[in-house]
Structure formats: structure tokens, C-alpha cells
Amino acid sequence: MTGERDPARPPGGGAPTGAVPRPAAPAATGDARRPLPARPAGLAAALAAEAPVLDVRNLAAWYFTDEGTVKAVDGVGFKIGKGKTLGLVGESGCGKTATGLAVLGLLPPPGRVVRGEAVLGRRDLLRMPEQDLAAMRGRDVSMIFQEPMSALDPLMTTGAQIAECLEMHTDLDRRQRAEKAVELLASVGVPEPALRAKAWPHELSGGMRQRVVIAMALACDPKVVIADEPTTALDVTVQAQILDLIEDTQERTGMGVVLVTHDLAAVAQAADEVAVMYAGVLVETGPVKDVFSRPAHPYTKALLGSIPVVGQADRQLVTIPGRVPNLARLPSGCRFADRCPLAEGACRVAEPDFIDVGAGRKVRCILATGRAAR
Amino acid sequence: MNGDGFLVDARGLEKRFAIKAGFPRRTVAEVRAVDGVSFEVRRGRTFGLVGESGCGKTTLARTMVGLYRPTAGSLFFDTPADKVELVLELRARIAEAGTARGPAARAELAGLEERLEVLRREYDVYSLPKRKLAAKRREFQLVFQDPWGSLDPRMTVGHIVGEGLVVHGIGGSRAERADLVRETLASCGLDPDAIDRYPHEFSGGQRQRIGIARALALRPKLLVLDEPVSALDVSIRVQILDLLKDIKDAYGLTYVFIAHDLAVVERVADEVGVMYLGKIVERAGRADLFSRRFHPYTRALIDAAPVPDPNVVRRRAPVRGEPPSPIAPPPGCRFHPRCPEAAERCRVEEPPLVQAAPGHYVACWMRPPHRAAPGPGPALPGGRPPSAGATVRAPGA
Ligand SMILES: Nc1ncnc2c1ncn2[C@@H]1O[C@H](COP(=O)(O)OP(=O)(O)OP(=O)(O)O)[C@@H](O)[C@H]1O
Ligand SMILES: Nc1ncnc2c1ncn2[C@@H]1O[C@H](COP(=O)(O)OP(=O)(O)O)[C@@H](O)[C@H]1O
Ligand code: SF4
Ligand code: SF4
Ligand SMILES: [Mg+2]
Ligand SMILES: [Mg+2]
Numbered sequence: 001m002t003g004e005r006d007p008a009r010p011p012g013g014g015a016p017t018g019a020v021p022r023p024a025a026p027a028a029t030g031d032a033r034r035p036l037p038a039r040p041a042g043l044a045a046a047l048a049a050e051a052p053v054l055d056v057r058n059l060a061a062w063y064f065t066d067e068g069t070v071k072a073v074d075g076v077g078f079k080i081g082k083g084k085t086l087g088l089v090g091e092s093g094c095g096k097t098a099t100g101l102a103v104l105g106l107l108p109p110p111g112r113v114v115r116g117e118a119v120l121g122r123r124d125l126l127r128m129p130e131q132d133l134a135a136m137r138g139r140d141v142s143m144i145f146q147e148p149m150s151a152l153d154p155l156m157t158t159g160a161q162i163a164e165c166l167e168m169h170t171d172l173d174r175r176q177r178a179e180k181a182v183e184l185l186a187s188v189g190v191p192e193p194a195l196r197a198k199a200w201p202h203e204l205s206g207g208m209r210q211r212v213v214i215a216m217a218l219a220c221d222p223k224v225v226i227a228d229e230p231t232t233a234l235d236v237t238v239q240a241q242i243l244d245l246i247e248d249t250q251e252r253t254g255m256g257v258v259l260v261t262h263d264l265a266a267v268a269q270a271a272d273e274v275a276v277m278y279a280g281v282l283v284e285t286g287p288v289k290d291v292f293s294r295p296a297h298p299y300t301k302a303l304l305g306s307i308p309v310v311g312q313a314d315r316q317l318v319t320i321p322g323r324v325p326n327l328a329r330l331p332s333g334c335r336f337a338d339r340c341p342l343a344e345g346a347c348r349v350a351e352p353d354f355i356d357v358g359a360g361r362k363v364r365c366i367l368a369t370g371r372a373a374r
Numbered sequence: 375m376n377g378d379g380f381l382v383d384a385r386g387l388e389k390r391f392a393i394k395a396g397f398p399r400r401t402v403a404e405v406r407a408v409d410g411v412s413f414e415v416r417r418g419r420t421f422g423l424v425g426e427s428g429c430g431k432t433t434l435a436r437t438m439v440g441l442y443r444p445t446a447g448s449l450f451f452d453t454p455a456d457k458v459e460l461v462l463e464l465r466a467r468i469a470e471a472g473t474a475r476g477p478a479a480r481a482e483l484a485g486l487e488e489r490l491e492v493l494r495r496e497y498d499v500y501s502l503p504k505r506k507l508a509a510k511r512r513e514f515q516l517v518f519q520d521p522w523g524s525l526d527p528r529m530t531v532g533h534i535v536g537e538g539l540v541v542h543g544i545g546g547s548r549a550e551r552a553d554l555v556r557e558t559l560a561s562c563g564l565d566p567d568a569i570d571r572y573p574h575e576f577s578g579g580q581r582q583r584i585g586i587a588r589a590l591a592l593r594p595k596l597l598v599l600d601e602p603v604s605a606l607d608v609s610i611r612v613q614i615l616d617l618l619k620d621i622k623d624a625y626g627l628t629y630v631f632i633a634h635d636l637a638v639v640e641r642v643a644d645e646v647g648v649m650y651l652g653k654i655v656e657r658a659g660r661a662d663l664f665s666r667r668f669h670p671y672t673r674a675l676i677d678a679a680p681v682p683d684p685n686v687v688r689r690r691a692p693v694r695g696e697p698p699s700p701i702a703p704p705p706g707c708r709f710h711p712r713c714p715e716a717a718e719r720c721r722v723e724e725p726p727l728v729q730a731a732p733g734h735y736v737a738c739w740m741r742p743p744h745r746a747a748p749g750p751g752p753a754l755p756g757g758r759p760p761s762a763g764a765t766v767r768a769p770g771a
Contacts, residue, residue: 091607092578191695206427207696235426235634236678237712240691243680262607265680269688289684306608307682308637310664317641319616320609323577 052079053256054103054141054224059116059126061095061102068328072098072111074280078273080224080256085246087267087288088260089303090277093324096260097146099277100226102126104143105133120224139169142217144227148209151216152201158185158212159197162219169220184215188245207238214245221253228260243270264303268292273360276300279335280327282354286361296357296368298340334365342367380450381596381628382415382438382514383458387447389430389437393701403701407433409652410447412727415596415645420622420629422643422660424636424675426697430652431632432519435600438630439516440499440507448498451514452595457497464490512542514596515589519632521581521605525573532569535559535587542592555591561624562587563617579610583617590621598630603638615642636675640664648672651708652700654727658734668736668747670713707739715740 057077063070072095080086088096101107103118103125118125120141125133145151153161162181166172172180185193188211201209210230217225227246231239250257259271267274267288274291276284276299284297295301305318322339325331331338333348346366354362355369363369389408392401408430415421425431436442438449450458464486471483494501502510518524525534536555545551556566562583573581582602589597603611622629633639639646640660647657648669656669667673677692693712698704707725710716719739727735730742
């Protein structure tokens with residue numbers, strides 16, 4: 001079965017059910033069609049052989065704007081195991097950044113977390129006094145931002161900024177902090193780190209700035225890092241270096257990583273699990289290998305089919321018409337229906353449930369999960 | 375070969391920017407953004423240009439359409455092939471005669487230079503008299519890199535797309551121009567009624583369509599597309615690529631397509647140039663370039679591009695570091711500080727861009743004609759051509 005797979009195959013235009021392969025794992029058939037029962041908080045973690053380092057459940061974070069309520073995150077859940085990477089993918093504007101910001105309590109107004117939990121260790125980050133959360137940020141969980149310049153203070157040298165992080169979270173003295181800052185710069189591949197520690201952010205190239213931001217995020221060996229499009233602004237040759245860097249750190253410290261990106265190729269190469277997000281909700285999750293070889297949701301399939309790959313110029317790219325809906329005025333029923341080649345009447349009646357189809361996979365599509373499930 | 379002829383013939387294009395500082399302001403350094411670039415584009419074809427950020431792609435694009443004055447070089451646009459040949463021949467003879475002495479040689483040199491000048495004023499875009507240039511300009515248009523920054527937020531879409539028509543005195547009356555704008559918007563997949571709306575009301579993909587419509591409204595022969603899809607989401611990217619294909623066929627256009635993504639270039643280009651730090655380091659027909667991938671930098675670009683297949687183990691980054699500053703490019707081969715194959719000679723002597731195989735040009739001391747061609751790497755699944763050093767994980771498990 002694995003022999004003839006083509007991960008980038010466009011979805012067939014023909015018979016709907018035939019075009020949506022069911023997850024093929026034989027063990028899945030037993031409980032595949034049953035809707036997921038609501039899990040009591042904490043139970044899943046307790047049952048898992050290895051507790052996740054970060055467990056986000058049913059997270060909703062909305063922006064209350066004058067034009068209406070933008071439901072940027074509308075019930076999102078995922079777990080990250082120790083040393084593992086979860087790729088959170090989707091088109092721009094589907095709520096990836098808002099998810100990361102919400103978990104860290106950094107959502108800017110008019111944004112607000114309206115429900116959910118984000119359990120790190122034993123504590124829920126979303127129900128923690130700001131003071132405690134501030135202490136955990138950087139030390140236990142940190143974020144690498146999309147645009148490195150926004151994470152850096154233009155009025156401080158890179159060395160001083162890293163030292164400031166260390167001052168907040170460690171009891172190193174001044175000189176030790178300065179030394180550690182140089183050490184960290186060296187560890188993220190900044191050439192001449194002692195010299196670069198004295199440089200201002202604007203004096204560095206994009207790739208170098210991103211390395212500095214990563215050095216800051218990793219300064220205190222956090223348990224989890226949320227990396228929001230860490231390589232999007234960089235050249236491919238530098239992208240590969242940054243992915244190496246994140247992977248090496250993970251191997252060394254066992255940190256869990258949420259790799260937020262719109263680049264499915266980066267997910268294929270760097271993540272263990274993937275969560276595909278569309279218009280504020282997850283539409284498909286599972287192990288990267290399974291999801292990429294047998295995508296179940298029409299959106300996942302279309303995304304995979306739309307990526308140009310070197311050496312496959314003759315393959316027709318999948319065109320996804322239209323764009324992500326306005327999150328303040330969502331259509332009723334399936335959020336993807338307006339762009340879905342397989343949409344039918346039933347799709348517009350109610351939002352499909354996110355159904356456990358076995359083998360660690362979940363799908364939100366009435367065709368992929370079978371109508372029996374509803 | 376010359377039946378369809380070249381629409382564009384760029385020769386030794388060079389654009390330097392002076393960096394000024396101090397008081398009184400004086401030039402303290404020079405950025406060699408484009409440093410001697412030559413290529414041809416056949417009528418009706420697409421020339422793809424790839425390279426990393428800062429290698430000079432945008433500068434080259436802006437120079438090509440006349441937004442920058444080149445420091446040196448010429449651009450023959452829509453010039454009969456025999457005239458281009460004649461120019462090249464004259465150039466070669468002038469170079470020869472320049473070293474000769476004596477009054478006879480001087481007279482001959484003057485004669486050659488005069489003939490060249492006549493040809494340049496007729497055909498070289500950079501030497502055209504003002505009025506001729508203004509008319510010619512309509513024929514090559516630029517689509518800008520940034521769909522957000524390149525549209526004036528205070529102008530309506532109709533105004534943006536129709537502005538060029540006014541400048542070039544096309545379309546006669548106001549009403550006729552409005553019709554032309556509507557028609558162009560429709561060709562670009564936009565609602566003709568968008569004419570009265572403002573750019574901020576549109577998504578990134580739609581703005582890119584507006585930018586394309588603005589260029590297309592003048593019914594040019596050549597579109598220079600500066601990273602037309604880089605800033606867009608994958609799904610929108612495919613929509614714009616489809617659009618570009620459609621209008622190319624419908625309007626008989628020729629493209630210079632700039633990108634940093636080789637996979638995109640492989641889809642759209644007939645001929646590809648790979649640029650590094652202001653120079654073209656490899657240039658060939660698409661199939662040759664992607665199958666031979668002679669230059670180590672081309673290889674690095676291909677190998678670094680992540681593949682959306684979890685069964686292909688990601689390779690460690692194929693090259694170290696980042697492109698050096700074009701203010702002080704490294705001596706010898708500009709790629710040598712990052713090149714996995716760099717040898718002693720590479721550090722001191724700059725490799726010229728020379729023919730390594732028919733129609734395939736490479737600037738590298740370790741490649742033909744200086745050395746034998748490197749062997750291919752192991753085969754990859756999914757029809758990927760071999761690439762040096764990629765490893766494949768057994769599928770399944
Ligand atoms: N007006 C200018 N004055 C001085 N330097 C400039 C100017 N425009 C560009 N440069 C420099 O010239 C070099 C080439 O820039 P250019 O914008 O052409 O690169 P590019 O290949 O288009 O990059 P990107 O992929 O980031 O768009 C860079 O080093 C840039 O900093
Ligand atoms: N500060 C804000 N105020 C109002 N809406 C916002 C704000 N930031 C983001 N949004 C909206 O929230 C949605 C999700 O945005 P975001 O999380 O940034 O998406 P992504 O990271 O997936 O591109 C979008 O519709 C966006 O317009
Ligand atoms: S439920 Fe949504 S994704 Fe599934 S077939 Fe219907 S419209 Fe498409
Ligand atoms: S000339 Fe030398 S340094 Fe330059 S690309 Fe070739 S091998 Fe590398
Ligand atoms: Mg984002
Ligand atoms: Mg550019």
C-alpha cells in the first residue's frame with residue numbers, strides 16, 4: 001500500500017467517496033466511526049504512556065472588533081510530546097498566529113481567550129495570574145515570532161537582549177550572563193559571536209536576526225517553543241540551516257516544538273505530527289507520514305496538491321478556488337464548503353464534527369468520516 | 375533558430391548604487407547590485423531568473439524596464455537578430471582596433487564606433503532618443519514584487535490600472551479608456567466593477583491581479599514579473615500562475631519571470647538563469663539546467679528546498695552561512711566562502727560564464743569546460759531527478 005502513494009496527488013474529480021480514502025490502518029475500523037466523546041480534563045494526559053509537555057484543549061480566542069467578532073481560534077486542541085514537533089499548517093488568516101499568542105497569553109486587544117485550556121506541566125497557562133505566566137514565559141515556554149525584527153528591541157545590542165532574558169529567569173551574575181549570551185549566539189551558528197553580541201539588530205541580516213531571536217527563545221531551555229513561521233522570511237539555504245538548528249536543540253534538550261507555518265514541505269521535513277487548520281478550526285490531525293500519504297480531508301489534499309516540487313513540473317497543480325472566509329462572517333455548515341470540490345447539500349447543514357478515525361488521526365469532514373458517524 | 379527571434383537581448387547590464395555618508399556627503403562605497411548580466415529571451419517564451427534575497431533580481435528588473443539607468447550595458451528590445459549580431463561584431467572589432475596604433479587604425483576605430491552608435495540609437499533601449507524611448511516603454515512593463523506596497527492606497531483601481539493609458543495617450547476618450555480598463559480587469563479575473571474601489575478592499579491575491587492588470591492595460595509585448603507569487607499563499611499562488619499562463623496565451627506575451635523558488639521557475643520557464651551576488655552563474659534551457667544542475671550553487675538551491683514528502687529525509691543544510699554583502703564581494707569566485715567544492719583557484723580567480731555544453735553556460739572552475747561533469751546522485755522517488763546526496767527513508771513503517 002505504501003508503494004504507490006503519491007503525496008502530492010491531486011484529489012480526483014470523480015466519485016466523492018472514492019476520492020476520499022479512509023485511513024487504511026486495520027486497527028482503526030473498530031472505533032473509527034464513533035464520534036469522539038468529550039474527555040474529562042486531564043484524563044487523556046493521565047492515560048497517555050508519556051504525558052505531553054503541552055496539552056491544548058478546546059481553545060477559542062476571538063477578536064472583538066467593531067466589524068464583528070473575528071473567531072480567529074474557534075475550538076482548537078493539540079498535544080506535543082517531549083522532543084516532538086507538531087506542524088500547525090494552514091493558509092494565512094486562518095488563525096495560526098492567534099493560536100500561538102493565545103497559548104502564551106500574548107493576544108493583543110481586542111483579542112481575548114474565550115474558552116479552553118493549555119496545560120503545561122500541571123498548570124493551565126490560560127488560568128494563571130499574569131505574574132506567574134510572565135515568569136513561565138521564556139523559562140518554560142517561549143515563542144519565536146514570524147518577523148524577527150518585531151521580537152528585537154532596536155535600541156539594545158543583541159548580547160544585552162539575550163542577557164536580559166537570562167536575568168529574568170536565572171540567577172547568573174552580570175558577567176556570567178554576558179558570557180552565556182555569547183555562548184548562545186555561538187550555539188545558534190552566529191559567526192564571531194563576541195563581536196555580534198555588540199551589534200545592533202539593524203546591522204544584522206534577516207537570517208542572523210532570526211538566529212538571535214532563536215537564541216533568546218532557547219536561552220533558558222524551555223520545555224516548549226512555539227515557532228511562528230520561523231523560516232518564512234528567509235532564503236531556502238538559510239531556512240534549511242534554521243530547521244537544523246531547531247532540530248539539534250530538540251535533540252539536546254528534549255523541548256517540544258509547535259512549528260507554525262503555511263509551508264507543508266517544511267512540516268513534512270521537520271514535524272512528527274501535523275495539525276491542519278482552516279478558518280479557525282482544525283480539520284485534520286495525525287502523524288505526518290500517514291496524513292501526507294493518505295490525506296483524508298479535501299482541504300489537506302488540495303493543499304498538498306497545490307505545492308510545486310522540483311522535478312515534478314509536469315504534474316498539474318491543484319487549484320483551490322476562492323479564499324479563506326471572513327472569520328467574522330462564517331458560512332453555516334462546513335467552513336470549507338465554498339471551496340470544496342466535493343461539497344454537497346449536507347455539508348452546509350451543520351459544522352462537521354472532528355472525528356477520531358483511529359491510528360491517531362482526526363478528521364472534520366462528513367464525507368471522509370462517513371455519514372454513519374453523524 | 376532565429377526564426378522567432380529574440381524579443382530581449384541584454385548585454386553586460388550593470389547597475390551600481392553609491393553609498394553616501396559623512397559631511398559633505400561623499401561616496402564611501404558602492405553596491406554592485408547587478409554586475410554584468412547578459413541573457414536573451416525569445417519571443418513568446420519565458421525566461422526564469424532565480425536567486426536568493428539581495429542578489430540583484432529586483433534591481434535587474436527595474437533596470438530592464440528603465441526605472442533605473444544602468445551603469446553600463448545595453449538592452450536590445452524587439453531588435454532583428456541580424457542587427458544584434460552586427461552590434462556584437464562591431465563591439466568585437468572595436469575592442470580589437472582599440473589596441474592598434476597609427477592614424478589608419480584610429481580612423482577605422484572612429485568609423486566602427488560611429489556605426490555602432492547609429493545602431494544603438496536605433497535599437498538599444500538605453501541609447502534611444504527620449505521620444506522613441508517613451509513610445510518603446512509601453513512595450514515592456516513591470517509587475518512589482520510587493521502586492522501591498524506597490525498600489526497607491528488613495529487611488530481607485532480604475533485610476534491605478536488606467537494611469538498608464540493616460541500617460542501614453544492610449545484609448546482616446548475617457549469612456550474608451552474605462553472600457554479598456556474594465557476589459558483588462560475581467561481578463562485578470564477581477565470584477566469589472568472593481569474599477570471604483572480602493573486597493574485596501576482587496577486580498578493579497580486580488581491585489582496581485584490588480585498589479586498585473588495595470589501592466590497588461592498597455593498591451594505590452596514583454597512583462598517583467600518580479601516575484602509575482604512569492605508573497606502569496608500556496609492556494610492563491612496556483613490561481614495567479616494559472617492567470618499568468620492564460621494572459622500569456624491570450625495576449626501573446628513574453629515573460630521575464632523572477633522568483634526565489636526553483637520549483638515555480640521549473641514550471642513556468644523555458645530558459646533559466648541562476649543569479650548569485652549580482653551575476654548569473656548558470657544559464658540553460660530548463661530541462662538541461664534541472665537535469666545537469668552544474669553549478670554548486672544551483673545544486674544547493676535545489677537541495678535546500680524542502681520536499682513535501684515525509685519519506686524523503688531532510689538533508690542537512692547543503693551550504694553554510696548567508697550570501698555576503700555585494701558592497702565587498704569575495705575575491706575569486708563569489709560563491710567560494712559557502713561552496714562545498716571550493717578549491718585554491720576559486721579563492722583567487724573569478725570563473726567566467728562560459729559554455730559547458732551546447733546552450734548551457736556555467737561559471738565554475740570545477741565544471742566543464744575546465745573539468746569533467748560531476749556524476750548524478752541517487753534517484754529520488756516521485757520522479758525527482760537525481761540530486762547530490764539526498765537520502766531516502768524506506769517508505770511505510
Ligand atoms: N536604491 C538602492 N540603493 C542602494 N542599494 C540598493 C538599492 N536597491 C537595492 N540595493 C542593494 O542592491 C542589492 C540587490 O537588491 P535587489 O533588491 O535587487 O535584490 P533582490 O534579488 O530583488 O532581493 P529580494 O529577493 O530580497 O527581493 C542589495 O544588496 C540591495 O541592498
Ligand atoms: N489584532 C487583531 N485584531 C483583529 N483581528 C485580528 C487581529 N490579528 C489577527 N486578526 C484576525 O484573526 C484572524 C487570524 O489571524 P492570524 O492568527 O494572524 O492568522 P495566521 O497566523 O494563520 O495567518 C484573521 O482573520 C485576522 O485578520
Ligand atoms: S464536509 Fe466540508 S470538506 Fe467535507 S466534503 Fe463537505 S464541504 Fe467538503
Ligand atoms: S568556482 Fe569554485 S568556489 Fe566557485 S562554485 Fe565553482 S567550485 Fe565553488
Ligand atoms: Mg501568522
Ligand atoms: Mg526583489
